[in-house]
Amino acid sequence: MVTVVFALASCLAPAEDHRQDLNFLIDSWRDYGAYVRDDGIDVEALRKAYAPKFASVSGRPALLRALEQVVAELHDFHASLGTNDDASPRLVPSGTDxxxxxxxxxxxxxxxxxxxxxxxxxxxxxxxxxxxxxxxxxxxxxxxxxxxxxxxxxxxxxxxxxxxxxxxxxxxxxxxxxxxxxxxxxPTAAKDETMPVLTVEHREGGILYIRIENSLGNDDLIRAFDATTPQMRAAKRIVLDLRNTPSGGNSDVARGIMGLYISHRMPFQRHRVEERSTGTVRDWVEYATPRLKTPVTAKMVVLVGRWTSSMGEGIAIGFDAMHRATVVGTQMAGLRGAVDRFILPQSGIPVAFPTEQVFHINGLPRHEWIPPVRVIPRGNDDVWWFEAKRLLTKNRRGLSPE
Incomplete structure (x- = not known):
């Protein structure tokens, strides 16, 4: 009965003009979209095409569908609404399997x-x-x-x-x-079960295996790494698994992790923003700085895959740029740039999309970067782990010295 009443209420909702939200979104893409020009997107054509739909919107579900259609025009999984309902698309990669x-x-x-x-x-x-x-x-x-x-x-x-x-x-x-x-x-892909922020295991070959459990936006992850420092100091070989980081995170947590493994300030990624109001470009390098007087010195392999996303991708290119670990895996999620959040003025719905381009220190766009040691997934075998173990144990002198 509740479902029927809700459906009837949606059908009977008076039509509202939401072109203010549409125009704000299109203007924001024009002024701040990091890849709008590179992709050749005609934002005015989008404005014209979607204006009739937004001129008469009956109820919030209809508004969500209209906004989802417009955001989908970017063909970018790093662009999304900050709200959804049962009929909304699942996010990629965090909501897919x-x-x-x-x-x-x-x-x-x-x-x-x-x-x-x-x-x-x-x-x-x-x-x-x-x-x-x-x-x-x-x-x-x-x-x-x-x-x-x-x-x-x-x-x-x-x-x-x-x-x-x-x-x-x-x-x-x-x-x-x-x-x-x-x-x-x-069934639609299941939500992840509640897990600890970090999994730590002692594995064969004297390898300390550390897996981040989709927690790169959680400050508790830094505390978990800090608590693991004695084990990392005692280890000669470490595998850092970034394959379960689909929701991304933030640079504060990423720098907190990388800072455990370096002895001096080191660059790990580049950012670029077009300042369109002045026709200038802001371009800067982001650094990781040491957090320990004596860093963890174990030889390292970092594992990445299609659920290594956003800040997980940033950590991977960071370890590669700093020559602190060998990265093993496949193409990553390929989420482009760094996002900002905008609030639509009429509905109050948040929308996020890339406003900064992000690069490896060598100048390659982060979303195009491929790990130097590739694996080919097959069946249910964990070929990532097999390759990491092979690399760490074949050469007792280690890999990628700092």
């Missing part, structure tokens, strides 16, 4: 999140995705694309949007592997 890409006309599974619904159902890296929700993959992807002409990056964005799905809908995936086809019905 399957990541794929296009190879020509075929959609291929890149990675499957460990212990996820998709993993338990048997979805494996390397499989071809033949259908989504009983539609061809291209057809399902087109539902996520708006008025902008899609390029290769947009098609990958649409594919991963479709694989993530919406909060209130099951996903029906058609898969093919070695000539065998099957169809799986998956």
């Amino acid at each position: 399957v990541v794929g890409h296009w190879e020509g006309d075929k959609a291929i599974v890149d990675q499957v999140k460990t212990e996820s619904l998709a993993a338990r159902a048997g979805v494996k890296a390397g499989e071809e995705i033949t259908s989504i929700n009983r539609n061809s993959v291209r057809e399902e992807c087109r539902k996520w694309l708006g008025i902008r002409r899609p390029d290769r990056r947009a098609w990958d964005w649409a594919l991963n949007s479709a694989l993530a799905g919406r909060w209130n809908a099951n996903r029906i995936l058609g898969l093919r592997c070695r000539g065998q086809s099957r169809t799986l019905t998956l």
